Amino acid sequence: MTTPATKISIVAERFLLPQIERVLEAERVSGYSIFPGGGKGAHGIHPVDGASLVREFSIVKLEAVILDRPAAERIAEALARESFQRHSGIVWLESVEVVRAEKF
Amino acid sequence: MTTPATKISIVAERFLLPQIERVLEAERVSGYSIFPGGGKGAHGIHPVDGASLVREFSIVKLEAVILDRPAAERIAEALARESFQRHSGIVWLESVEVVRAEKF
Amino acid sequence: MTTPATKISIVAERFLLPQIERVLEAERVSGYSIFPGGGKGAHGIHPVDGASLVREFSIVKLEAVILDRPAAERIAEALARESFQRHSGIVWLESVEVVRAEKF
Amino acid sequence: MILDFLATFGAQLQKPTLAFLIGGMVLAALGSRFEIPDAIYRFVVALLLLRIGLGAGIEIREADLAELIVPAILAMVLGAGIVLLGRFTLGKLPGVRVEDGVATAGLFGAVSASTLAAGMVMLDAESVAFEGWVPALYPFMDIPALITAIVLAQLHRKRKEGTEGRVALWPIIVDSLRGAALSALLLGLALGLLARPESVYESFYDPLFRGLLSILMLVMGMEAYSRLAELRRVAHVYAAYAVAAPLVHGLLGFGAGYVAHVLTGFSPGGAVLLAVMAASSSDISGPPTLRAAIPTANPSAYVGSSTGIGTPVALLSIPLWLALAETVFPA
Amino acid sequence: MILDFLATFGAQLQKPTLAFLIGGMVLAALGSRFEIPDAIYRFVVALLLLRIGLGAGIEIREADLAELIVPAILAMVLGAGIVLLGRFTLGKLPGVRVEDGVATAGLFGAVSASTLAAGMVMLDAESVAFEGWVPALYPFMDIPALITAIVLAQLHRKRKEGTEGRVALWPIIVDSLRGAALSALLLGLALGLLARPESVYESFYDPLFRGLLSILMLVMGMEAYSRLAELRRVAHVYAAYAVAAPLVHGLLGFGAGYVAHVLTGFSPGGAVLLAVMAASSSDISGPPTLRAAIPTANPSAYVGSSTGIGTPVALLSIPLWLALAETVFPA
Amino acid sequence: MILDFLATFGAQLQKPTLAFLIGGMVLAALGSRFEIPDAIYRFVVALLLLRIGLGAGIEIREADLAELIVPAILAMVLGAGIVLLGRFTLGKLPGVRVEDGVATAGLFGAVSASTLAAGMVMLDAESVAFEGWVPALYPFMDIPALITAIVLAQLHRKRKEGTEGRVALWPIIVDSLRGAALSALLLGLALGLLARPESVYESFYDPLFRGLLSILMLVMGMEAYSRLAELRRVAHVYAAYAVAAPLVHGLLGFGAGYVAHVLTGFSPGGAVLLAVMAASSSDISGPPTLRAAIPTANPSAYVGSSTGIGTPVALLSIPLWLALAETVFPA
Ligand SMILES: Nc1ncnc2c1ncn2[C@@H]1O[C@H](COP(=O)(O)O)[C@@H](O)[C@H]1O
Ligand SMILES: Nc1ncnc2c1ncn2[C@@H]1O[C@H](COP(=O)(O)O)[C@@H](O)[C@H]1O
Ligand SMILES: Nc1ncnc2c1ncn2[C@@H]1O[C@H](COP(=O)(O)O)[C@@H](O)[C@H]1O
Ligand code: NA
Ligand code: NA
Numbered sequence A, B, C: 001m002t003t004p005a006t007k008i009s010i011v012a013e014r015f016l017l018p019q020i021e022r023v024l025e026a027e028r029v030s031g032y033s034i035f036p037g038g039g040k041g042a043h044g045i046h047p048v049d050g051a052s053l054v055r056e057f058s059i060v061k062l063e064a065v066i067l068d069r070p071a072a073e074r075i076a077e078a079l080a081r082e083s084f085q086r087h088s089g090i091v092w093l094e095s096v097e098v099v100r101a102e103k104f
Numbered sequence D, E, F: 001m002i003l004d005f006l007a008t009f010g011a012q013l014q015k016p017t018l019a020f021l022i023g024g025m026v027l028a029a030l031g032s033r034f035e036i037p038d039a040i041y042r043f044v045v046a047l048l049l050l051r052i053g054l055g056a057g058i059e060i061r062e063a064d065l066a067e068l069i070v071p072a073i074l075a076m077v078l079g080a081g082i083v084l085l086g087r088f089t090l091g092k093l094p095g096v097r098v099e100d101g102v103a104t105a106g107l108f109g110a111v112s113a114s115t116l117a118a119g120m121v122m123l124d125a126e127s128v129a130f131e132g133w134v135p136a137l138y139p140f141m142d143i144p145a146l147i148t149a150i151v152l153a154q155l156h157r158k159r160k161e162g163t164e165g166r167v168a169l170w171p172i173i174v175d176s177l178r179g180a181a182l183s184a185l186l187l188g189l190a191l192g193l194l195a196r197p198e199s200v201y202e203s204f205y206d207p208l209f210r211g212l213l214s215i216l217m218l219v220m221g222m223e224a225y226s227r228l229a230e231l232r233r234v235a236h237v238y239a240a241y242a243v244a245a246p247l248v249h250g251l252l253g254f255g256a257g258y259v260a261h262v263l264t265g266f267s268p269g270g271a272v273l274l275a276v277m278a279a280s281s282s283d284i285s286g287p288p289t290l291r292a293a294i295p296t297a298n299p300s301a302y303v304g305s306s307t308g309i310g311t312p313v314a315l316l317s318i319p320l321w322l323a324l325a326e327t328v329f330p331a
């Protein structure tokens, strides 16, 4: 009853979202979810829900579940090449199983 | 030291939570977590933290880690059958490993 | 192009964060992300975004993607032993694949 | 007289309430990234509803409860009647599924707290008096409308599926009352009625009313614009209904107010507020109730109609009822 | 006289502060989905504490610092003494683990900012004067209470485990002071003392005080109700302690205020506020401190006792201290 | 005279605006866990910008538009000129990459809404009058500064990569105007100009202005402290530039204001505000624009310089321009 799929997770600063969304749309991803958060990395601390002076620099995680594994890899590579060369952010892939595969 | 388990993730509009919680409780799930967010899908855009006029239509992700794999599948199928037939939302399963298995 | 890695996820009350961060730093984890949320477990309900009287008792999820699998296991065990013996919270590990492995 | 009216209408558009609504629409149309945080929006709504409830509750203490009965019954009749009217009007129109038509009619029969608040502020700005308890008629119109819609939908389903059985009304009423919006209003009412919140009402809730409403209008404007896009995906008749319905319903409400005026001396300002409530359609509390109760209806149709067109039209028509009151009720 | 008191008490329940508290409890009991967003709640608390600090700081500038010494010492003695008293009372009761008893006593010795704010507003409403710096006694009572509890818990553990070693006090104090609540209060105090914030105090912080407190009371009421459920899972003696303790502690606080009155001319209003602080138990800043420092104590017991019963009882007992002051201090 | 100035300066530090800024820095330095929720911070910024826009819009209605032309042109020249000046100054300093220097100069040429608001409140507190439309000069200085920086960066890249082609200005302008900050300001302006928002302006936006600014100053102070740490990781010349630039730019702005005074009778208060805008550097809306447009620049350098040092220096220098105005413009 479940269908194998790939989840691509992207953690980045919010101002990169339009760029990321363009990459997802180019691969005809049917949907994605976004969760606000904070974190720590090479560029210091991003507060979790205290005031972040520049909203566009706050951390979000984007998750997209995709049936087509090669498309997920293409997205990951495109992001690594284009957006995350110059800007901070990380990308990872996970194997998942979905129900209602026709939704994706 | 780690025990294999299944994580069930559900992304849905908030007003479905009571229904989803009933399904989880029917399978005696010991706990779950909920994260507010936004997203894009077949039904357009849900804002991430800007005002969403109807709070019950904002996006949340529910995650439950469950030791019993068949129970996880039953939950996924029950949700796909009952809630997500008529309402938007997606469900996926992932294999994880937990520590302190007695907690679950 | 992708490198296998381990994602460690920790759901806990916020006041445990400093303790968790110490464990992560002891293993030289290069970064992690934190997402605010709510949930239900053995200790009752934590509201998702309604007022939680004591902010330090609200639920957060911390995710760290780590290349070194044994380090991830050491972290999970250290947390289970030290923090989650007395306090509520759950920890799980997942296998993921990262791009730009040099970031981690 | 039409010129006169247009001049008055133009002047009304410049009043803060409507100007902020239009400002919000323009911002959204121009693609601005301006946003009101969700926590703020929800707090603003809660404060406005507490304020409306407190104000009404304080007044009811001194009111002759008998006065309230006629307008309350009229409000209930209006709420249920508008839904029945809408269901059969929409049912005759091409491309409208029964469930979608019922849900749409349900929202237009129900009441919008933001529109009601705007009506109150605009009456105050014009110094038109009304019985302080009139805003407490909100639930009397809102709940019957939602119930009528849900019952109509369930009857339709039963007929289609050939099943039998009664429709349980009580759970729907309880669920409505437990919703955030009606809870806040009723809490305010109860506090106004049973406690002595005058000091905090006068130093906090009332002075902030107008300012917070301007914020809410911004949000409603931005939301209306973005719902319009969604509405384009459903049949055009929804747009036509959503433009006409507030005007027709407002007239019905005004008429009911006039009847109450004749019967019990209901104030002209009260008649205007009754028209405003009838013209308004629910955007905040109605949609989730209907969505849960009529899952087969398409929210793009009914939410889009109500929030995208119904609410702006209802807000922009408030000056109409004011002008009508000036004409109909001699000073 | 009892009838008289009941009438006064009934009237006090109608005052906004207590009425909103009860309103919040009723909402929660009826299963309402009404919520105050977390961001708003945290901002309200911050503003109230800044306001309390600013007000006290502005007054301290003109105060004779010598006047402050006696009440400050009394506050410290009260904070620590209440915890010792509670630890031994609870220790004698059946079904109470030492750690749980100590943590519970710690919270009841500490001070609740919301209860203090309510006391200030209710004194103002009755036009009972107090030295403006009295609210600055908060940390003098709060920190010693938390420290005493933590030290008692550590002594108990050392005794149990047979280990030796001193307890480090300084880190506990620093950590308390860095907490969001005390930081806000002390920031306000420092600004009031060293800067000239009168203009913004009078145009913003003070006028909003009462209204924001009503919001906070709603939240406290809703939270109290939901904690009650949790409390049911632990021994009943906690409930008994939580009902009695605020009254006993309030009396002790009032007595201390009376002593200060005799010794240094401390005002009747000051004595009431000292009683309010002593009667109050910490719900916002105390729990996380104790939870981190006494991890073996069961939070359902101590948080449930304090937030579920202690705070409502302390709030509802404020009229008691007011009535007592009227009786004891002749006008 | 220096003693005199120091005394005045000390007194100014006690004014709420600067005192809250310093308070925020001290809190952060002491490791306090005090926080303003993000939703509140964003709402405060939106309200302040709406207030600034509304106020200016209402005034422009009555203003002679010809008066506006000279200061507007001067503002544009200042914005672009400061960036050119900064680019060549920083270009000559050791350890500064061209992109980083350009982005830093861009932020210092752009305008900080919080600094502008602080300037307005401090002028009001001193009862120094200014033309109500002066705050509307903000975008006239801000946008040219950001555009100049982006164009300089693109020219540099083209030179380095040896490519050809024109730089598209229009998309940069549109994107700036769509940002949350400028949108809010322009919405306020439009409403002030075209509608009649006086009632809500006077009952809500204006009275809250000073109080909300104190909250914003707390946030700016906490943020400045935490950015200082980041700045330590980049070349020291940034710190030197960030200290000197606001003073130099403020003088330039003041000079421009003096020129306008001579040419068109621009008010002394207007000259002070022009100095404040020129001295200020953008912390909220400039950084994301530059970060997207100049991705190769290191944000630790330019955001650190602007938020960590530039803004506190600009805020603390406001009394300087006030003092200068008193000296230069005879009463
Ligand atoms: N290894 C990691 N695991 C999870 N999240 C990370 C990791 N590294 C970085 N992040 C997230 O990505 C953001 C930007 O990373 P950085 O550019 O390294 O500062 C951080 O604030 C974290 O939220
Ligand atoms: N493929 C997907 N991956 C992740 N989240 C999704 C996906 N599709 C839909 N969603 C989420 O589910 C919500 C509802 O989806 P929809 O009903 O398609 O609009 C969206 O707003 C997203 O948050
Ligand atoms: N099985 C689970 N799956 C996901 N989250 C859980 C689970 N159990 C507990 N949690 C989360 O951990 C928090 C604390 O758990 P507890 O100590 O059991 O109350 C809960 O509020 C949930 O957010
Ligand atoms: Na209606
Ligand atoms: Na106490």
Ligand code: NA
Pocket: F082, F107, F108, F109, F110, F111, F112, F249, F277, F278, F279, F280, F281, F282
């Ligand atoms: Na500048």
